[in-house]
Amino acid sequence: MAQEIPTEAKRFKQVREDLGKTQSEFADLLNAGSTTADIERGKKKITGKIVTELLRxxxxxxxxxxxxxxxxxLETSTSTAPKIITMDTNDRENMVMVPIKASAGYASNVLDTDWYNELPAFHIPLPQYREGSYxxxxxxxxxxxxVLQPHEWVMGxxxxxxRTANDNRIHVVVTADSVLVKKLRKSESPEAVNLISLNREYPVIEQAVGEIKELWExxxxxxxxxxxxEGEEAMISLKQGLDSLREEIKSIKKGS
Known part of the structure; x- marks a missing residue:
C-alpha cells in the first residue's frame, strides 16, 4: 500500500512550486541538505529549522x-485599502480604470506608481463619489x-x-494572482470568506482573508x-395591458 503523504509535505511542495524552484534550489535556500525530495515524498519530516526558514x-x-x-x-498588515491613488490637475482623486487586459498585472503592481499612471482615469462630480477612494x-x-454583463464596468x-466589509454585498476582491468580482459572504471563521457568483453554474470560492490585498465594495x-x-419586455407588455384594461373599465363606468 502506498504511503499517504502528509499535509505539510504537500504544502511544502506547493510553496516550492509557487516560487518556481527546483528541489535542489529550494534545498539550498533553506539550507536543508542536498535535496528536498524526501520531504515531498513524505519520507522525511520537516524540521523546526526549515519551518523557521520558510517563515523568515x-x-x-x-x-x-x-x-x-x-x-x-503571515501578512504584515491586514489592511485592504489601496496602496496608491492618483490625482488630477485640480488635486482631486482620480477614479482609476482597470480594464480586463490590465487585470492580470494589477495585483503585482499595487505599489508601482508608473504602472498606475498608464491606466485611464477620470473624475465623477457626483455626491455619491465624494467621500472615499473609488x-x-x-x-x-x-x-x-x-446583474453584471461581461465587459460592463463596476465602480467600487x-x-x-x-472585518469592516459589508456582508452579502458585491465586491471587487484583489489577491496576489486574481481580480474577482463576487458577492462577499463572511464565514464563521475570521480567517476566510466565501466569494459567491450570482450565476449558479459557478462554485463558491473559499478565500483566505490574509491573501486579500485590496477590497472594493x-x-x-x-x-x-x-x-x-425578454423578462422586462414581458413586464412592460403586461403593465400596458393592465393600463388599457383600467381605461376600458373607467369608460364602461362612465357610460353606465
Whole structure:
C-alpha cells in the first residue's frame, strides 16, 4: 500500500512550486541538505529549522503548513485599502480604470506608481463619489449574470479591511494572482470568506482573508447594453395591458 503523504509535505511542495524552484534550489535556500525530495515524498519530516526558514524568508504561516489555517502567508498588515491613488490637475482623486487586459498585472503592481499612471482615469462630480477612494474595474466572464454583463464596468469604494466589509454585498476582491468580482459572504471563521457568483453554474470560492490585498465594495456600474431583456419586455407588455384594461373599465363606468 502506498504511503499517504502528509499535509505539510504537500504544502511544502506547493510553496516550492509557487516560487518556481527546483528541489535542489529550494534545498539550498533553506539550507536543508542536498535535496528536498524526501520531504515531498513524505519520507522525511520537516524540521523546526526549515519551518523557521520558510517563515523568515517567505512569510509562510506554520499553521497553514500543517493544515491548521486558511492563511498561507503571515501578512504584515491586514489592511485592504489601496496602496496608491492618483490625482488630477485640480488635486482631486482620480477614479482609476482597470480594464480586463490590465487585470492580470494589477495585483503585482499595487505599489508601482508608473504602472498606475498608464491606466485611464477620470473624475465623477457626483455626491455619491465624494467621500472615499473609488476605482473602476471591467467585468470579465459571465459569473455575475444576470446583474453584471461581461465587459460592463463596476465602480467600487475602497474598504479598509475584511472585518469592516459589508456582508452579502458585491465586491471587487484583489489577491496576489486574481481580480474577482463576487458577492462577499463572511464565514464563521475570521480567517476566510466565501466569494459567491450570482450565476449558479459557478462554485463558491473559499478565500483566505490574509491573501486579500485590496477590497472594493461595488456601488454602481457603467453599462453599454441598452437592450430590453425578454423578462422586462414581458413586464412592460403586461403593465400596458393592465393600463388599457383600467381605461376600458373607467369608460364602461362612465357610460353606465
Amino acid at each position: 524568508q517567505f512569510n509562510v504561516n506554520p499553521l497553514w503548513l500543517y493544515g491548521n489555517s486558511y492563511n498561507k502567508y 476605482r473602476a474595474f471591467q467585468v470579465q466572464g459571465d459569473s455575475m449574470l444576470p 469604494k475602497a474598504v479598509e479591511s475584511v 461595488v456601488n454602481s456600474k457603467l453599462s453599454f447594453d441598452l437592450d430590453v431583456h
